[in-house]
Amino acid sequence: MHELHHTLRQLYLRARTLQPEGAITVLQLSAGHCGFASGSGAAPASSTLLALGTQLGASLFRHAPPTVQEMEHAIMQVEDSLAPVRPTLAADSQLYCADAEVRALAGHAGVSGDGILWLPTEQLEHTFGRFAEVVQGRPAALERLPVDAEFAATLLIVRELTHHLGFAGIRLLP
Structure with missing residues (x-):
């Protein structure tokens, strides 16, 4: 757990070099976790880890592509998981991410x-x-578009967090 917070802090510092002023939030999405570090200063003011990751797809999606019912159930679960994160994020922050899966998702989005x-x-x-x-x-x-469970979970999680947490988009770091 300590290692995940350290990785989030490093990602925050990397994003801070690109945006020295204003609020930023960084996202780290892995198989088992979704992590956020957020703040307006040189170091993050908050760091949050959720037990929500791309392996969510393996547990919720029995079909490829998922069925409508599987997607509806997954949407509700992701929304419920993300709801407590909103108050921990710096207001009007820019979202940054360096995850390969999210970059691949961006490619499918053009x-x-x-x-x-x-x-x-x-x-x-x-x-x-x-x-x-x-x-x-x-x-x-x-x-x-891919129809595998990992892609479906990545798309769902990233969509729900930008949609419900109020981000205009994501800056993807190489």
Whole structure:
């Protein structure tokens, strides 16, 4: 647990070098955890770890793509898990992430490149809508989206946190 908080702090310091002023929040999404560090200063004012990660898909999604009922259940679970985090985050902060899975998600949303990338919430919402069409029966090949549980969980978690925690998007660090 201490190691995860240390990793969050390092990610925060890395993002702080890119944005020396203003509030920032960093996200670390792994198989078993979702971590946040947030603040306006040189060091994060808060650090939060949730037992919510991409392996959520393996426990909730029995089908590929998930069924409508599986997605609805997962959405409720993710929303409930994220709700207590909102008060711990610095107001009006910019969200940063360096996770490979989230960068891959950005590629499926049409955002790709080698440097720092910007994935706006609107583009993420559009990608979630495309995935919802696949869940409702549209052939996945038409949308060119993966249908595995890990991708579904990553998309769901990132969409819900940007949507419900009020971020305009995510800056993806290389």
